Amino acid sequence: MDPLLDHAPCGFLSFDDEGIIVRANATLCTMLAYERGELIGRKLEVILSLATGIFYQTHFFPLLKLHGKAEEIFLAFRPKSGPDLPVIANAVRRADEGVSDCVIITVHQRQKYEQEILAAKRAAEEALRSNEELIRAKKELEAHTLTLDRKLHEVEQKNRDLRRVSQILFHDLREPLRKIFAFEKLLRDESDLVNPQGRAYLERIEAASRRMGRLLSALQEFASVESLQDVLGQVDLSASVASAAKRASLAHAIEISYEAEPLPCVEGYARRLELLFFHLFANAIRYRRVEEPPRVVIQNAIVQHNLFAALKNRYRYVDFVKITFRDNSIGFDNKSETSFQLLGKQSEAGAGLGTGLAICRKVVESHYGSISVRSSRGSGAEYTILLPLEQSRDNSSPAS
């Protein structure tokens, strides 16, 4: 090495792309208290602090490799003994050889100034940021408070209306329906009052009335989810699934088999969650294929998911269980939105009245989760359910 370079008032270092030291001048060796022979052929990491080692791999080397040079980089060198050396490095990579040359200057004095400046800068930034955040938070809060108040008011009003509508549906409407049935029967029994033509009309009146009765029952079932006596607690989903499968089998007098990996416990409402699986099993039975017995496969995984569902730009990633419930039913044309609508999916056979999936959605959403389905005619249905493992602490009851 040129003696001028060897004893120049700065460290000089060459290393290859693998980070092997190929050259070091005398000044650098003195700085680091190493013999030259101890450095040549060794890894660069030997003379870098651990943090600088990371920075070298994530910033310094990519910069050299992609751009060919790096300037005014602050690093900490680790001498053979004694404290780390703060240095500034400039480096150029010679692409033909794949070797980088680096000039190193210690910055003891500057380091102190810089640290003070940095500390002051951080404090100023922090103050500015908290100030900005406070102002923004205050504005948001004011805006939200009014929105919240209006929404609460609306919800109260709607709830009142709904309660009244339910009352009319389940009690007041039943009475005229019963009367229609009674008089229809009386008329039919009086054979001399009606001719065959009239009898055919009567049969149609009866069929329409029965359908109305079934619709009323379906609505009642949907509305009754909210009045289930249920308390928030730890729910073992494996137990919910097992009991739901048994109940669905009993209700339809057809055994349904399923395989499921162990499911986690979630915080929730046990009876509602059982109802969720009950309806999924019931659908699998109701829409089973003729050629094979109904069967379900349930898989699950814990995933990170954003707890905020309605507000944009708000994020809180927490653990959710993602449950995949796949049946071998005849399937249906996938219109996820309408599938979960109340009375949205009316089967031609009239067996289901489209309350099952609406109830499922209601249950899942009351746990701040979501449900979707993928299906096509002839290939079964696959439901994906996301449920948070824990219900938010500041809500003592689900949104209902």
Add this chain to the structure above:
Amino acid sequence: MNADIARRNNVNVLGTSGQPMVFAHGFGCDQNMWRFIAPAFADDYRLVLFDYVGHGKSDLTAYNPERYRSLGGYAEDVLDVCHALNLRDVVLVGHSVSSIVGVLAAVKEPELFHSVVCVSPSPRYINDVGYVGGFERNDIEELLNTMDRNYIGWANYLAPIVMGAPERPDLTNELTESFCSTDPRVARQFAEVTFLSDNRHDLPKMRVPSLILQCSEDVIAPLEVGRYMHAHTPHSTLRIMKATGHCPHMSAPAETITLMKAYLAELPRQRT
């Protein structure tokens, strides 16, 4: 393609057909870091490159500290890109922390992914009882400090790069903007999220096959970490590389390409 996501994440697609291969850059850089290996896959795959929000030429105004406070937010970026392009059967290639981001994305929506290639991954950088991560907490504090020191005037520091080809200002401007530039605020939060997170419990949930490329000498992800990854990730394949360092896709692109091609050739093209 969903134009919002394309702009937000500076999505670049090469090719119109073939199985998609999505590249997720690691901490400290942007999609440029893939330029030594991506071309080798251009004939067989549809290549998708992107920058995380806050990195490279992404839309900085879309950065939301609340979202990117956890690696889950970064996984959401990967999933957003896949959904925006309507991708299926994706080969996801992630470097360093993005390997773990890839694992999170593949655990959340396994149906989207064919396989995940993890280049120099680590599920946890800080040592723990019975676990060697390679670092103590104060090493990480020092790293954050080093980053702060190097971001004094980071923007100015980037400026001289323009000087590279003064006769082609169009080209050089592009370089300045795109060269591994990260907003210091974003870089710092990414460093914290990367080096302070612990994702060991996510590994056993993997159903998608994965390739772990472990360098033989890597200060950031030592050999023990690669072995740990392999032992705890179902359906994973471990390949110890001759290459050293943390960035084999830049320092040893040929070996990286060979190992990736060999691995992908053995997997069925479509997952069942």
